[in-house]
Amino acid sequence: MEEDEEELPKVEFSAFAQALAERIRKNGAITLAEYMDACIPEYYATRNPFGKEGDFTTSPEVSQMFGELIGAWIADLWFQMGSPPKAQIVELGPGNGTLCADLMRALGNWPECRAAMTVHLVENSEGMRRKQAEVLKEYSPAWYDRFEDVPPGTVFLVANEFIDALPIRQYVRKGKKWFEKMVTFNEEKGEFEYVLREEPVELTPPKGYPKPIERDVLEINDLGRAVVENVAKRIRDHGGAALFIDYGLIKPNYGDTMQSYKRHKRVDALRNPGGQDVTADVDFSALVAAAEPYAKVHGPIVQGAFLNALGIDQRAEAICQTATPAQRGLTRLAVRKLTNATDMGAKFKVLGLTMKGADIKPAGFADGDDVSHN
Numbered sequence: 001m002e003e004d005e006e007e008l009p010k011v012e013f014s015a016f017a018q019a020l021a022e023r024i025r026k027n028g029a030i031t032l033a034e035y036m037d038a039c040i041p042e043y044y045a046t047r048n049p050f051g052k053e054g055d056f057t058t059s060p061e062v063s064q065m066f067g068e069l070i071g072a073w074i075a076d077l078w079f080q081m082g083s084p085p086k087a088q089i090v091e092l093g094p095g096n097g098t099l100c101a102d103l104m105r106a107l108g109n110w111p112e113c114r115a116a117m118t119v120h121l122v123e124n125s126e127g128m129r130r131k132q133a134e135v136l137k138e139y140s141p142a143w144y145d146r147f148e149d150v151p152p153g154t155v156f157l158v159a160n161e162f163i164d165a166l167p168i169r170q171y172v173r174k175g176k177k178w179f180e181k182m183v184t185f186n187e188e189k190g191e192f193e194y195v196l197r198e199e200p201v202e203l204t205p206p207k208g209y210p211k212p213i214e215r216d217v218l219e220i221n222d223l224g225r226a227v228v229e230n231v232a233k234r235i236r237d238h239g240g241a242a243l244f245i246d247y248g249l250i251k252p253n254y255g256d257t258m259q260s261y262k263r264h265k266r267v268d269a270l271r272n273p274g275g276q277d278v279t280a281d282v283d284f285s286a287l288v289a290a291a292e293p294y295a296k297v298h299g300p301i302v303q304g305a306f307l308n309a310l311g312i313d314q315r316a317e318a319i320c321q322t323a324t325p326a327q328r329g330l331t332r333l334a335v336r337k338l339t340n341a342t343d344m345g346a347k348f349k350v351l352g353l354t355m356k357g358a359d360i361k362p363a364g365f366a367d368g369d370d371v372s373h374n
């Protein structure tokens with residue numbers, strides 16, 4: 001997701017938002033995680049947010065090259081791992097199914113690899129599942145609510161813009177204490193707004209965070225860490241590899257990053273509950289810490305470096321050979337959007353996981369990019 005913040009006129013609250021206000025009236029303020037947990041499924045259930053006409057554009061929606069290069073990344077690892085006869089393509093939060101469709105089509109270049117794969121999708125929105133069923137029907141995918149439900153086996157897992165959609169909690173530094181930020185409903189103004197819990201919480205910022213100062217905001221994505229830890233354990237036990245791609249910071253730092261996008265503009269995250277996406281930047285250092293005890297960690301590196309190393313320019317030139325002049329222009333524009341430092345190329349980071357102790361070199365990451373000591 002990209003673009004800058006904008007103030008929009010007040011909205012008329014939906015039945016969903018009114019029910020949320022009622023829940024707060026009855027039970028009191030809710031955590032940011034509870035707010036995101038309630039709003040995100042409602043948002044995906046009631047609209048298709050992707051593309052020009054939607055609220056935001058993700059990398060697979062920018063160009064087929066994104067998914068194709070990830071397909072080639074997976075095939076290369078599958079061969080390096082000795083061509084296991086059965087393996088699972090797992091995607092977390094597949095959206096429109098575009099990334100999975102592009103990577104599966106690319107796997108068709110290596111028919112024995114393609115034949116070894118079954119497709120497994122972790123998706124909690126019924127509306128999105130219906131869309132994925134249409135786009136991916138030739139691969140007969142299976143759906144799950146949570147990664148833990150995916151049957152045991154070697155996994156090649158991809159999660160693009162998934163961790164940012166998982167609920168976070170925020171804590172604000174006041175004096176020498178941390179106070180949790182909550183969402184309440186202001187009856188006078190008729191608006192949802194933030195309040196701090198009166199009681200402080202006992203909290204030590206995770207390793208790597210600077211010493212906190214007044215008003216610092218600490219964000220914790222417990223579910224994101226748990227998912228990455230479980231994926232790393234799966235790779236330890238059954239082999240395979242994973243890619244987590246998202247916007248966020250490589251080095252941990254404080255900051256309020258909860259955000260919403262409406263028609264490609266950043267807007268107040270409490271403005272229209274359930275009617276707009278709510279996400280937060282990913283703290284990649286927390287994901288590395290969650291994975292490192294169980295899997296070999298590669299990166300995180302910026303998306304531009306990853307796609308360049310995988311050969312996005314060569315793929316673009318191959319597409320351009322048989323394209324119309326207009327398609328050639330769009331293909332080159334897509335390369336710039338996905339890789340330029342001023343665009344998605346630096347904002348998005350890529351974290352890779354493989355099995356510890358295995359003699360495997362995932363493409364796209366240089367040796368010095370490995371943060372793991374194993």
Ligand SMILES: C[S@@+](CC[C@H](N)C(=O)[O-])C[C@H]1O[C@@H](n2cnc3c(N)ncnc32)[C@H](O)[C@@H]1O
Pocket residue numbers: 040044058059060061092093094095096099122123124125128145159160161162165166
């Ligand atoms: C921003 S979209 C990313 C879509 C796709 N990966 C892409 O790059 O175009 C987030 C996806 O994650 C799904 N999702 C969000 N929270 C989820 C959760 N807790 N469990 C499973 N799926 C979730 C959404 O329904 C949606 O399909």
